[in-house]
Amino acid sequence: MPKAHLKRRKRPVTAQPKASVPLPPIHISGHAKVIINTSTLSKAPLAKLGKSSTDTRRRINRFHTLIKEYSKLASQRPQLTDPEKLKEIDLQCDSISQEMAQMGGLDWYQKASLLGQSKQRGGDSSRWLIPKLQELQLHQRTSRLRLLDVGALSCRNYAREKWIDPLPIDLNSQEPGIVQQDFLEIPLANFTSEKHKLFEKPFDVVCLSLVVNFIGDPVKRGDMLRKAAQLLAPQGYLFLVLPLACITNSRYMNDERLLDITKYLGFTQLFSHHTAKLAYYLYQLSRSPPQVSDGPAQFGKTLLHKGAKRNNFTIVV
Incomplete structure (x- = not known):
């Protein structure tokens, strides 16, 4: 006589572990360092590192993009006086900080980067x-x-x-x-x-x-x-x-x-x-660096290459 089919008991669903989510301080030229508000995000779940090295790299790049977007918005805020514009900027900043927190914050970014420098991924x-x-x-x-x-x-x-x-x-x-x-x-x-x-x-x-x-x-x-x-x-x-x-x-x-x-x-x-x-x-x-000048930058944001698919990375001195 065949054995009766035994149903597997389902394991109880447990909540995803929570952890504090440090987010990177943002350096804004001409302003004090901006600390991202995490008061409402301190219990955001930590994300997994990534399904593959390609997926992890894609998400690291996304984290970089969010940092740049937050920096741009934060640099605009001190010049604004219109309450509606300020509210719009704050909502965008909150949305960006929430996405960074959901990714796992600075802890996730560093762990993902550490995985990227493993011997299996190039050293x-x-x-x-x-x-x-x-x-x-x-x-x-x-x-x-x-x-x-x-x-x-x-x-x-x-x-x-x-x-x-x-x-x-x-x-x-x-x-x-x-x-x-x-x-x-x-x-x-x-x-x-x-x-x-x-x-x-x-x-x-x-x-x-x-x-x-x-x-x-x-x-x-x-x-x-x-x-x-x-x-x-x-x-x-x-x-x-x-x-x-x-x-x-x-x-x-x-x-x-x-x-x-x-x-x-x-x-x-x-x-x-x-x-x-x-x-x-x-x-x-070879020599000491020049003193910081109050005048215009020696090397500003100068267009060198056109192209819709190019990025906006630059260094201003």
Whole structure:
């Protein structure tokens, strides 16, 4: 006699785990840093990293777009006096912050980016930098190389290189060894706190790997490059990594424009390399950066390439 068909008992449906959702502070030129209001979003569910590397990259790009949209809206708000216009801007900002929170906020973004630098997906950008530093014979120095890793996803990227003394920092640290610090708010003098004393001595290398493009405001991107020059020792090195599309598919940027900007800030380009997705650059600081001027920008938003499918990435200095 056949066994009676046993129905599986359905598991009770449990609510999706909740978690606080940090969202990135927004740097707006001419204004104090804008902190995105998360008071109504603090219990938003965290999203999954992505079904595939392609899906994760698509969603990371979407997160970048939302940052830029929020920056643009926030920069418009102080000039508005019409209550209806202000209300419209605030509603748009709330909608953008809600979408970022539903994606998982800054925690999701960093975890997704960390997955992207795994060996299975190509490795982290330090694998390109280290051989270049060795080619420059910097591994043979008598003192260790002080390296500031901005927007660090892992404190293990330089752990094998005993000739490097890394200081990893990030807005929202994912590991205990990463110092929580906003790069643009590193003081240049008056190092009173124990944390800020970490930045008292100049660095031999500053790494800006996939962080300049994260800033939504073009002026603040220029400020990041200038800040790197200010934190470097004489003849120090700047390592810059951008998504390739920022260079090859922008209306306002290309290799020549980036070279002119970095030259103006006191850098000499030593190496550059493009892959299918990324653009790598290594510069040496040849002279001190020029002082910040109250006049018009030396390098503004200048149209270089037309095209409906091009992006609007630019750097203003």
